Amino acid sequence: MSSVADGVGGWRAYGVDPGRFSRAIVRNCERLVNTGRFKPDEPELLIAQSYEDVLTSKDPIMGSATLCVIALHRCDHRLYAASLGDSGYLVVRHGRIVQRSTHQKHTFNTPFQLASPPPVQTRQFYRDLPTQAAQSSINVEPGDLLVVGTDGLFDNLTDTMILQELDTVKLENDDPLESLHQCARRLVDRARMAAFVPDFQSPFASEARRYGINIAGGVPGDITVILGLVINGDEIHAVELTDATAVQRSSRSTTRRRLHRLSESDLERIFVSPTLRSTSHSVPRQQP
Template sequence: MHSLNWTSRLISRALRSSFSTLLDATTSTTTGATTTTTKGAAGKATANRSPRPRFVSVVCGFAKDNLRHKYKPGKYGEDSWFKASTDTADVMGVADGVGGWRSYGIDPGEFSSFLMRTCERLVRCTHFNPQRPVNLLAYSYCELMEQKKPILGSSTACVLILNRETSTVHTANIGDSGFIVVREGEIVHKSEEQQHYFNTPFQLSLPPPGHGPNVLSDSPESADTMSFPVQEGDVILIATDGVFDNVPEDLMLQVLRDVEGERDPVKLQMTANTLALMARTLSLNSEFLSPFALSARRNNIQARGGKPDDITVVLATVAM
């Protein structure tokens, strides 16, 4: 599993899959507003509004069990993601289905996938508020609970909205998925992990009948929220815990610094592929002292090695 031959095959597979992931890496088609002039009666030219920011974004990832999980748009194993755009906002999100439900015969990926698909649809509804990503989580969760055929399980989630009118990003994060923002080589904003206790993140849940009292279930309103201005060239990474549990922050930062200000989606895709492959490789390294292993030790649990998991990387830069 850890041989050089296996790693070479994994890298080759990742490079081949970059063509399929590029299909998912559709960049926002809304460009910054161009400056135009019109002639008034007095012959004076007036200019329209200045360019607004937009995301150039790509996606890459791996299912923990590549043999059992075939590639599907918007999913990597039990992880799910979405991207959507309107005239006034660019939106991205990830969700991570809680794998423990599989022992109950429940597919954890269905819960996370429903949340992200519904968020994507709600972005295009008339009541969409580009300042309230927590609303997307709340409305999606409500729709899930109202389904005639119950969609059982649990999921963490992180949603980020760029309000193009105000150049402000609004975020909502519940659990241990999350985001970081890199500017001038440093992390200037990042989400806070929400844990009830070690390896038990906050989560949205719909348990089977009779299991409610024994299942953790947090409300969408308990999500950690942030708002902050963005600048041209900022790099934004949204990812599931399969990335954050396996890639040290300083190593992640080294990779992200190289794409500050990058507008070429192909080059951005190569960086997303690199991060996802790095997380995948480290997750299978039994000798690596991963961020997850370090966290376990802080909780008096002796651990070493990476944490095999589904991996999702949504990577974006801010362009005017």
């Protein structure tokens, strides 16, 4: 089982650390799996129980988060997934995307989300249900690559960019974990760098235009990537990388100022070379 959760940054405006809620959800998922209270072909039930445990905790945690859970069923060699919001996954086979999650949103930059609002609500909060999670499954084959990530990855890298990085994974390597780790590092670095390119037609900008919002460039945000390699029908080697340097405020002008510190060669490498190094910051997402 692998899972990622992304706290909705708008909670910072209420003095709430958006990471607490998402971390609690993931910890509950791990605990339920480790105690055997989990069916790999029903990841949506794992989400529901993890969420319920957060809500009924003696120390309630306010916040909201998107979430993606994938699990490999050893009996039928099938990958099962459940995702809510814009955290999601890809299955890549022989350099092609053969399966992907469905990103769910109420409107632009407002994804579906599990939420734990204040006891006394003074405004409307988005609060979606675990039963609304998008569910999918696929038979996996040895050599399949699995990418699980938050919107910080998928908002800033096109499919072509992601596939370019995955093409560097050496499947025949004696140490596949090291190859996976290097690739995951490049994915995180490249997404981080692309977030600060003002004229890049990012997936985030393309989505905005579908809503009549004319913007360009990527969007700074927390980036988590889990990269897995299917070894056989019942085994996956996986690594996880997270880049989550948060800031309280940001704006398009701030993004441009930060971008001007990058050299032309740095910007060129985003689109030409799969190897990048940079720094990262995140911005609050749509208010909950």
